[in-house]
Amino acid sequence: MSMALVQCKECNREISDRAATCAQCGYPRRPPPWTHLVFKIVIGLAATLFLGMVVLWMVLAWVTRKPIDIDMPDPAPSATSQLQDAPLRIG
Numbered sequence: 001m002s003m004a005l006v007q008c009k010e011c012n013r014e015i016s017d018r019a020a021t022c023a024q025c026g027y028p029r030r031p032p033p034w035t036h037l038v039f040k041i042v043i044g045l046a047a048t049l050f051l052g053m054v055v056l057w058m059v060l061a062w063v064t065r066k067p068i069d070i071d072m073p074d075p076a077p078s079a080t081s082q083l084q085d086a087p088l089r090i091g
C-alpha cells in the first residue's frame, strides 16, 4: 500500500494525501465536514430534481397518451363540394 504524496498548498512541502492536515504547518488539506455535507445535499437535491423531472415527464407522457388515432384522410374538398353542390331540385 503506497501513500501518495501531495504538496501542501500552504508550505509547499510534500505530505500524505491521507493526512487531514499538513504535518509540517497544520494547514487543513481537506475542507471542513460541513462543506461535504452541503455538497452532498446540493448534489442530492439536483439528482432528486432531475429524477423527479424525468419521472414526471414519463408520467405525463403516460397519462396524456392517446389511443392510436386512425385518421382517415378527409375526402378531397372538390369531391365534397361536388356532392354538396349536386343538384337536388325538388319541384
Ligand SMILES: [Zn+2]
Pocket: 008, 009, 010, 011, 012, 013, 022, 023, 024, 025, 026, 027
Ligand atoms: Zn504545510
